[in-house]
Structure formats: structure tokens, C-alpha cells
Amino acid sequence: MTGAVVAAGAAAPLLAACGDDRGGSGAKPTSNTLTIMTTGVPADEQLAMWKQYAAEPLGVELKFVTVADGTFPSQALAAQQSNNPPDIIQWSSQGAPVLKASGIALEPLDSYISASETKSDFYPQDYASGTIDDKVYALGFNCDSRAIAYRGDWAANAGPVPTNWDADEFGAWAAKMNGPNRTAFGWEAKTADGRGSSNFLPLLWSTGASLVTKQDGKWAIGFTESQFASVLDFYAKMVNTYKATPKDVAGWGYPDTDGGFSKGTLGAYSVGPWVTAICKDFPDVLKNIKCAPIPNLGTPTSFWSESALMLHSASANKDKAWQFIANMRSEKAQDAMTAMKGNTEGSPRISSNAKLADPLVKQWAAQLEFAKVPEPIDIHVVMDGVVYPAMQEVALKGSAPAEVAKAAMKNMETALTQLNV
Structure with missing residues (x-):
């Protein structure tokens, strides 16, 4: 037939x-x-x-x-x-x-x-x-695309969600979702995680940077040290300033963010619209899902x-x-x-x-x-060799974003040698 x-x-x-x-x-x-x-x-x-x-x-x-x-x-x-x-x-x-x-x-x-x-x-x-x-x-x-999925019931007293917000506005809002046995905000930072790039890249892009650019037929670094540091500063603030995220986020992958949100232990994270399918077996979560724009560091972007x-x-x-x-x-x-x-x-x-x-x-x-649109490269090379180690450093060890960004630029040069083979 x-x-x-x-x-x-x-x-x-x-x-x-x-x-x-x-x-x-x-x-x-x-x-x-x-x-x-x-x-x-x-x-x-x-x-x-x-x-x-x-x-x-x-x-x-x-x-x-x-x-x-x-x-x-x-x-x-x-x-x-x-x-x-x-x-x-x-x-x-x-x-x-x-x-x-x-x-x-x-x-x-x-x-x-x-x-x-x-x-x-x-x-x-x-x-x-x-x-x-x-x-x-x-x-x-x-x-x-990506947006912030969040628990509307947890955020009832956090204030209105704007159509555009920066890191500090978001951090102050997210922190109000903290509570017993729950985390306000999380992300993927585990080495080899397949989704973390979709959350990191919009923040980097919002600074006006690209991850990589083509120069003379080869890939080159598309961001400055200060732009990379500003993204790391966002993550550091979520952990250390606003206490919206625990230090052990450094070891989270998408099963942790998906699982935490669907089971009611995580209040917000950047994800696609298929979060509703992830939560289909958790009716209390499903009925309270709301959508907010991704916080940005200059220009609103999504993935x-x-x-x-x-x-x-x-x-x-x-x-x-x-x-x-x-x-x-x-x-x-x-x-x-x-x-x-x-x-x-x-x-x-x-x-x-x-x-x-x-x-x-x-x-x-x-x-x-x-x-x-993400740059057409094997993103795992950059995420595993550059980005995840930097995210882990600022979250778990509390290292200064500027110092971590300096090391990341050197790691990025190493990653480019693999991308330009």
C-alpha cells in the first residue's frame, strides 16, 4: 500500500x-x-x-x-x-x-x-x-526558539515580567522564587551536555558578539575577552549575588533541568516550547507554566x-x-x-x-x-573545551569572571585548531 x-x-x-x-x-x-x-x-x-x-x-x-x-x-x-x-x-x-x-x-x-x-x-x-x-x-x-519557562505560581509575588530585561532585573526577579526544597533558576553546565549551547549562546550574542567568525577561510574568535566575561558575570551573579542558583549547577545537564522543572524543584530555566511535553505527566506543573523572554546583556536574542x-x-x-x-x-x-x-x-x-x-x-x-542561527561549527568542541569549564569555574569555585575569561580566550585558540583542521 x-x-x-x-x-x-x-x-x-x-x-x-x-x-x-x-x-x-x-x-x-x-x-x-x-x-x-x-x-x-x-x-x-x-x-x-x-x-x-x-x-x-x-x-x-x-x-x-x-x-x-x-x-x-x-x-x-x-x-x-x-x-x-x-x-x-x-x-x-x-x-x-x-x-x-x-x-x-x-x-x-x-x-x-x-x-x-x-x-x-x-x-x-x-x-x-x-x-x-x-x-x-x-x-x-x-x-x-528559546525562552524562560517559569512557574507562574512561584513567581506570583515576584512582580510583572517585562518584554525586555537585563541580568540584574532578571536576577532580582528570579530570586523571589526561592523557597524550601526548591531552586529558583538553573542551566546546563555539564561537560558533554547537548543543550547548554542553546542557553549560553543567546547571552553571548546579546553582547553584540558572535561565537566565531570566518577570516581568510578559517574560523576565528568572534568575541572579546570582556564580552565573554560579561556572560560569565551573569552566571556568577545568579549563584553568588542573587542566590537564585546553587553552586552544584556546575554539574547539571539537561536531565537535571528538565527533571527539576517537571518534578517541581526548579522554578525557571531556558528551554524550548516542548517543555509542555516534558511536563505532561505533572499536571500541577503543566497548568502553572509561564513564558518570559531570555534576559539579555544588550540586545534581546533567542536561539x-x-x-x-x-x-x-x-x-x-x-x-x-x-x-x-x-x-x-x-x-x-x-x-x-x-x-x-x-x-x-x-x-x-x-x-x-x-x-x-x-x-x-x-x-x-x-x-x-x-x-x-548558531554558527555552523561542531559546537561540542567549543562547549566542552571552553565554555563548560568556564561556567563550572565561576559557579562551583566562585572564581572571578574576568580571570576565567582570560583563560577561556587561550582555550578558545586551542579549540580553533580543531575546528580549522
Whole structure:
């Protein structure tokens, strides 16, 4: 039956699931099945939408091959080296540079876009997010920003939330959520945490800096020592001045922030609109979630992220695979997604966000307009080698932000040698 979905197993069956239908060497012949490598098969209602709006109009079946997030690049490379690549790769757009750096042959999408899409229908960040060296390799089918999720009941006496606030205004407000057996504010600072960059970067960007810039074809440091120090000063103040955050935040990862907020021990943190899904089994928390803008150090910013679709260059089904992507991004599909009950994501198609069913998710979507796209690098190199150690130093040891920033600049030079290989 066309449009049916076949779900493959977890990482182990990858090569078999993507096997060469001819049983020999060379690229696979075209077929009516599109293989999608992903970290997870969509939930039932979302899957039905994928079928209705993207697969069935093409008369294709979908085969999902699921792999672990931490081994995604190596699994994709193994499939490619065995001449069994997927037709489509679904991962975050921030993962595209990691895949490219790992040797994955992604197909440039610029010619497809020119022939099929009206760029003004989409946020410019959507195209920028998947761009590497002036070519687009990834396009989103949903997107989100970051904002402060907080407990409205805990903050009832903290005062009104402004549309724009600096570090001190936020710190004084957040501290009023402290109470017995609970923490007012937290963040991810654990080495190897996969989400902390989305909270650190908006603060850095709000100083007017970039994380990195391209100079003569190589990555260079995009911030000054004082700009980095001002971000560290924000974290230090949350711990030492406003006492809104405990010192052991230095070891927190996203399971700690998600878990603390959902279970009622954390009052606020920077997160995406999917926090409502995280808290679905905690009704008391869910009914009290409110949304506030991220505090800034000069200019309001947020973090643009999206679930992206990429074409593998060795796919024999590239045209069908592209049409599937185009169908997923169509007005009909995007309107259906944003109107779907339980949806927690915004749309890269600007007009579709007006149809968001959840008023809370709409507040997150309002941040998309000024959200910034992270620089196309392997962010783990910088976070693990530079940022997390600095955050840990000021939070756990109480070290002076200016001194830690000085050391961070040297660590950043070391990180650049890895990024510029």
C-alpha cells in the first residue's frame, strides 16, 4: 500500500535496513521506498500527517532507520561507506556541519529551492540554519526558539515580567522564587551536555558578539575577552549575588533541568516550547507554566533551532526525496502541523504560526523573529573545551569572571585548531 510506513529497529540493523536492493556494488536503484535516518520515528499523529501530506501524494513508503543521537555521524558514515546510505537524513540543522565534517556526502539543495520554493514564505533563519560555506544542505519542517519557562505560581509575588530585561532585573526577579526544597533558576553546565549551547549562546550574542567568525577561510574568535566575561558575570551573579542558583549547577545537564522543572524543584530555566511535553505527566506543573523572554546583556536574542531534513548525495531517489521535503514544508502540511492538538513546535513557514493551537507555544514562536542561527561549527568542541569549564569555574569555585575569561580566550585558540583542521 502506498504511503505506508515501515519502522526499522534501533542502531544495530542500520546497514541491513539500508541494504543494496540489487545485492551487488554500486548505488541503489530508484524505488518507491524512501529511507529516512533519524533519532526517532514520529509519534502516531505526526506520522499520520507525514503520510497524508508528504508520502501518499508521491506514492511512496517510508522506512525509518533509528540511530542514537550520540552516534549519528558514525552511523551515517558507516552506511555511506557500505554503499547503503539513506535517502533522507533527519537531524537538527545544527548537526549538518557535524555530518559534513564527519565526511557525510550531503546534497546541496539550492537548485531545488530555487525551482520549488518562494523564499519570502519562510523565515530567513530557516535557510541560514542549514547553510554551510554559502550552500544550503538542510531545511526545517518545524522549528523553535528559546525562552524562560517559569512557574507562574512561584513567581506570583515576584512582580510583572517585562518584554525586555537585563541580568540584574532578571536576577532580582528570579530570586523571589526561592523557597524550601526548591531552586529558583538553573542551566546546563555539564561537560558533554547537548543543550547548554542553546542557553549560553543567546547571552553571548546579546553582547553584540558572535561565537566565531570566518577570516581568510578559517574560523576565528568572534568575541572579546570582556564580552565573554560579561556572560560569565551573569552566571556568577545568579549563584553568588542573587542566590537564585546553587553552586552544584556546575554539574547539571539537561536531565537535571528538565527533571527539576517537571518534578517541581526548579522554578525557571531556558528551554524550548516542548517543555509542555516534558511536563505532561505533572499536571500541577503543566497548568502553572509561564513564558518570559531570555534576559539579555544588550540586545534581546533567542536561539533558532529546527528539525531538519537533508538529502544524501548518493541516493538514487534524490528527486522523490526532495519532493517529500517540499511536501513537508508546504502550506497545507505546515498549517496542519501547527493546528495539531499537542503540537509544541513552531513552523519555518511564517504564516503557519498564526495557526498554532497552543497559546503558550505562540509565545515561544514570537521569539523566532529575532532568534539567531548558531554558527555552523561542531559546537561540542567549543562547549566542552571552553565554555563548560568556564561556567563550572565561576559557579562551583566562585572564581572571578574576568580571570576565567582570560583563560577561556587561550582555550578558545586551542579549540580553533580543531575546528580549522
